[in-house]
Amino acid sequence: MASATLTPSACDQSGGIHGRRGDGNRPRALTSTVPREYVHRAAVSEVFLTNWRQSGSDGWLVTAQWPRAHSFYGPAHGLHDPLLLIETVRQAGILLSHVAHGVPLDHRIIWQQVRYALRPQALRAALKPADIALHITDRDVVRRRKQLVSIRQEFRIVCDGAELARATLVYSCHSPAVYRRVRGEYGDLALANARRLPPAEPVPPQAVGRDRTGDVVLSPTDRADRWRLRVDTSHPVLFDHPVDHVPGMLMVEAARQAARAAAPDWALPVALTCSFERYAELDAPCWVQARPAGVADDGRQEVAVCVEQHGRALLDARVTGLPLPECLPDLC
Structure with a gap:
């Protein structure tokens, strides 16, 4: 699998994916999701993130969209499923590991902890997809020979302009060689299945x-x-x-x-x-x-x-x- 290096055609100078430049028909906002390999998903329909950019010296803004309906994380009682929040946080953490911290795409991202606390009122589902903004701050960044080893990321999450939640994600990054050493025979995909x-x-x-x-x-x-x-x-x-x-x-x-x-x-x-x-x-x-x-x-x-x-x-x-x-x- 290729490394996470981004080409100029994929990103603008702020680090986010851009739409077509040119005339007055240029879209005001991104109209597609981030590449699925950046969030470790095979199905395009399971990718919720739409863009990212740096925000300050140690912060990031990642945007996402939640569908009005989903085959597994569907709304109930007029509210979005709160676990959409966890999946969106998961995707944002993986995305930033690659595009912000240079972790190659074939490295494994392993969770240590994930947590959230939310305001239920902000989960109301509307008659259109929900626009999500994740304001993310990097904490406790550990590197070894310039490679990211572990990180804690703090999230302030806004849904359709309303404060929705605070969340934290702690994860570590493992090269294929380290992962094989840690997992032993259990790291053999074919054998495990x-x-x-x-x-x-x-x-x-x-x-x-x-x-x-x-x-x-x-x-x-x-x-x-x-x-x-x-x-x-x-x-x-x-x-x-x-x-x-x-x-x-x-x-x-x-x-x-x-x-x-x-x-x-x-x-x-x-x-x-x-x-x-x-x-x-x-x-x-x-x-x-x-x-x-x-x-x-x-x-x-x-x-x-x-x-x-x-x-x-x-x-x-x-x-x-x-x-x-x-x-x-x-x-x-």
Whole structure:
């Protein structure tokens, strides 16, 4: 795969992709997405980012557009899916690793932590796609021999002009050689997928806030607070392209679904923190456990979620939810 060096035909001097120059018919704003390889997506339809530029010495402005409908992160109760926020943050972090920090496209981007806290009112879906602006500041930048090793990025996110959320993403970057050394035989894409387990039976979709069985990522066990992670590598969004381990976005979705099952009175995750401890492998079952962790005076309920494999923690998450939007007259 080619390196992340950009050609003059791809970018203007501010670092963003530009439209055609010339006459009065030039578009006022970008009308396409960023190249899909810059956000590690195979499907163009799954790319949400539209442009970027530098903002100050250590800051960036990345723009995005959320569709009115999406096959997996679709709106509900008149609100955009909050996990669109996580996917957009994911894409922005990867984009900037390549175009701002010179990470080659064949390097792996590995999450350590992702978190957000949002204002539900700003999630309202309109009769047009939502325009998203991500104001990003680089923190704790670690380089080795001029190559980016790890970084923490802080996000202030605006949706259609309204303050939506604050988010943080912490990730590390690994060359192919380092990744092979860390992963061993599990880094062999063909072998990992040849050994993958078939997806287990799903819980009822309504128990985890889903409409379709194929979108359920939890399988029942003999305990009400514990599930087996359901890993369906044919899912067109969660597995947009073949990978050698369970994707981070599937783990985030598992935390959301487990929290919903543990606290069925709420459906809107207004805050979420996920810390990633280890890779989740495809050849052994993962177990998800959730427990309510308290209710605030405004009805917000926190749920603690953990995911483990072979008795070792993979993910530690805290999900804070609000009751169903129809219970919130000031929201809808």
